[in-house]
Amino acid sequence: xxxxxxxxxxxxxxxxxxxxxxxxxxxxxxxxxxxxxxxxxxxxxxxxxxxxxxxxxxxxxxxxxxxxxxxxxxxxxxxxxxxxxxxxxxxxxxxxxxxxxxxxxxxxxxxxxxxxxxxxxxxxxxxxxxxxxxxxxxxxxxxxxxxxxxxxxxxxxxxxxxxxxxxxxxxxxxxxxxxxxxxxxxxxxxxxxxxxxxxxxxxxxxxxxxxxxxxxxxxxxxxxxxxxxxxxxxxxxxxxxxxxxxxxxxxxxxxxxxxxxxxxxxxxxxxxxxxxxxxxxxxxxxxxxxxxxxxxxxxxxxxxxxxxxxxxxxxxxxxxxxxxxxxxxxxxxxxxxxxxxxxxxxxxxxxxxxxxxxxxxxxxxxxxxxxxxxxxxxx
Numbered sequence: 001x002x003x004x005x006x007x008x009x010x011x012x013x014x015x016x017x018x019x020x021x022x023x024x025x026x027x028x029x030x031x032x033x034x035x036x037x038x039x040x041x042x043x044x045x046x047x048x049x050x051x052x053x054x055x056x057x058x059x060x061x062x063x064x065x066x067x068x069x070x071x072x073x074x075x076x077x078x079x080x081x082x083x084x085x086x087x088x089x090x091x092x093x094x095x096x097x098x099x100x101x102x103x104x105x106x107x108x109x110x111x112x113x114x115x116x117x118x119x120x121x122x123x124x125x126x127x128x129x130x131x132x133x134x135x136x137x138x139x140x141x142x143x144x145x146x147x148x149x150x151x152x153x154x155x156x157x158x159x160x161x162x163x164x165x166x167x168x169x170x171x172x173x174x175x176x177x178x179x180x181x182x183x184x185x186x187x188x189x190x191x192x193x194x195x196x197x198x199x200x201x202x203x204x205x206x207x208x209x210x211x212x213x214x215x216x217x218x219x220x221x222x223x224x225x226x227x228x229x230x231x232x233x234x235x236x237x238x239x240x241x242x243x244x245x246x247x248x249x250x251x252x253x254x255x256x257x258x259x260x261x262x263x264x265x266x267x268x269x270x271x272x273x274x275x276x277x278x279x280x281x282x283x284x285x286x287x288x289x290x291x292x293x294x295x296x297x298x299x300x301x302x303x304x305x306x307x308x309x310x311x312x313x314x315x316x317x318x319x320x321x322x323x324x325x326x327x328x329x330x331x332x333x334x335x336x337x338x339x340x341x342x343x344x345x346x347x348x349x350x351x352x353x354x355x356x357x358x359x360x361x362x363x364x365x366x367x368x369x370x371x372x373x374x375x376x377x378x379x
Contacts (some may be wrong), residue, residue: 066131078118133171148188162221170213194224243284248355250319262306269301321356334374
């Protein structure tokens with residue numbers, strides 16, 4: 001019966017048994033074929049990722065002001081299958097600031113790979129610039145400002161604050177810029193005590209907010225008591241003038257700007273006041289119009305006034321005076337020879353106008369009137 005007998009080995013099996021080198025070569029060949037196949041299907045590739053630069057906390061009493069750059073470019077290498085699923089969580093770029101003192105420093109950037117199937121090729125930058133400042137804390141007074149105006153019949157009394165000072169903390173360079181901590185209370189139209197929670201704002205000397213600082217507490221309660229005012233009355237302003245303008249000039253017009261002011265006083269006092277005067281204005285030697293600011297003189301008992309000063313406009317003009325002289329004789333001059341003349345009228349009235357100081361010195365005898373008969377013909 002033809003066929004292979006049980007237990008009979010093939011010639012190839014007997015060859016492997018007689019020559020171990022053949023067996024080793026076959027194993028190497030198998031591995032090489034596997035490697036070539038794998039490398040073609042899943043090659044080694046490189047990839048560059050941009051990741052955020054992190055940092056360890058700074059030492060106590062210090063604060064990180066600046067960290068540059070904020071991003072690091074990291075190039076890694078590995079099998080395509082591993083690189084394809086690589087994310088930022090698999091890479092960490094960091095700087096250790098735990099022992100870095102205050103000031104401006106350059107510190108090394110460290111890269112940590114959290115995926116075993118990849119390797120680091122390179123990264124940039126290798127160093128980071130950091131600025132670290134000292135933490136400062138100090139007490140600052142609170143300055144509350146009122147926005148708007150209460151009802152005209154009320155006035156605000158002294159403010160009450162739940163805290164007159166607060167703590168401002170932050171980088172020393174920023175805290176030293178803080179000049180005051182401010183808040184605003186709106187009292188527009190109020191007729192009773194205003195109570196508000198006010199958010200506070202740290203400001204420098206120019207009124208700009210210092211954002212790098214923290215205020216504790218950030219809000220306080222402000223109470224603005226309102227007090228009712230006495231009755232009001234609007235009265236005219238009467239300028240008080242002393243002295244006289246230069247000779248030949250007179251005061252033509254006087255106006256107060258504004259012409260009236262509002263005052264407040266108990267009803268009994270208010271009823272007796274019809275006008276308010278100003279401090280005296282001296283007109284001595286004045287020859288031209290002018291405007292001057294003077295104080296308002298308030299009667300006793302007035303507790304509030306809308307205007308403490310007013311402008312007084314004084315119009316000064318020449319003091320012109322008209323005067324008529326009557327019966328001034330008319331005379332003939334340049335009479336032609338050989339003629340006899342008759343003149344009608346022989347007297348006239350003369351009216352003159354000029355500065356009072358000059359006109360008052362004129363008399364009838366100082367005025368001469370005449371008719372020039374040089375070219376006249378007889379009839």
